[in-house]
C-alpha cells in the first residue's frame with residue numbers, strides 16, 4: 001500500500017500559540033488554570049492539557065475568584081470580556097491574532113455605519129465571539145441560499161461582510177458571489193478572512209484527492225477546519241473519513257484501496273498522524289510513505305505579555321524565595 005501525506009497539515013500558528021499559552025500559564029502560575037471553552041477543538045489536546053492541570057469551563061461564572069483564566073483560540077464576545085474583567089481574575093487571551101483581525105474589522109465597519117453580514121456556521125464559538133464584538137447590526141448567513149433570501153430592503157452601500165476563518169474557501173466564495181451580485185457596493189475585508197492555514201490545508205487536500213482513493217483526515221468532529229478538509233476531499237472525488245486517532249480506523253475502509261492519503265486539521269497534533277501510520281504498518285505490513293509538495297509555512301505569533309521567559313524566571317525566583 002502507498003500512503004501519501006498532505007503538506008501542510010496539522011497545527012497552525014494560532015493553535016501552536018494557544019496551546020503554548022495554557023502550558024506556560026500552568027508552568028508560571030501552577031495548576032489549576034481555567035480555560036473558557038476547549039482551547040482548540042481537538043479531544044487529544046484538550047485531554048493532555050487537562051492532565052497537566054487545565055480546567056475547561058463553559059462560563060466565566062464557573063471560575064473561582066483569584067484564578068487564572070484563558071480565552072480559547074476562537075475568541076470571545078465583548079460581553080464575555082467585560083464579565084471576566086469585572087471579576088478578580090488573571091486573564092490571558094489565546095484568541096488567534098487572525099480572529100482578532102476579523103474582530104477589528106467588525107468594529108471598524110460598524111463605526112462606518114455598515115450593517116455586517118457574517119458568513120459562518122451558527123453556534124460556532126468563533127462566530128459567537130465575532131458577532132459579539134458589536135451590540136447590533138450583524139446578520140449571520142450560512143449558505144448561498146441564505147444570501148439569496150436576504151431582504152431586498154438592505155441598501156448595498158450600507159453593507160459589509162466578514163467570514164469565519166475556517167470556512168471552506170469554495171463555500172465562502174459561493175456566498176460572496178451571491179452577496180456581490182445582489183449588493184454590488186458591499187464593502188469587503190481588505191484581505192480574505194479565511195486564514196492562510198485553512199486555505200493551505202484545503203489546497204493540499206485537493207492535491208491529495210487527485211492521487212488517492214481514500215483520505216483519512218485526523219481531527220475532532222468539533223473542529224470546523226477538519227470537517228471542511230473531509231468535505232473538500234470528498235468533493236474532489238476521494239472517499240474521506242474524519243477520525244480522532246488510529247483507534248477509529250475501520251478495516252472495511254481499505255478494501256480495494258491501493259493509495260491512502262492522510263492529512264490533519266489545524267488543531268490535530270502530528271503524533272496522531274504518526275499513530276495512524278504505525279497502525280497502517282501493523283495492518284498492512286510494509287507501506288510506502290511519501291509526502292506531497294505543498295506550501296511552506298513560517299507564520300508564528302508571539303506569546304502575550306506576562307508569559308515570556310523573563311516572566312517565567314521571575315515567577316520561579318519568587319517561588320524559590322518563598323521557600
Ligand code: SF4
Pocket residue numbers: 012013014015073096097098099165166195196197198225266
Ligand atoms: S485555523 Fe487560522 S484562524 Fe484558526 S487558529 Fe489557526 S491560524 Fe488562527
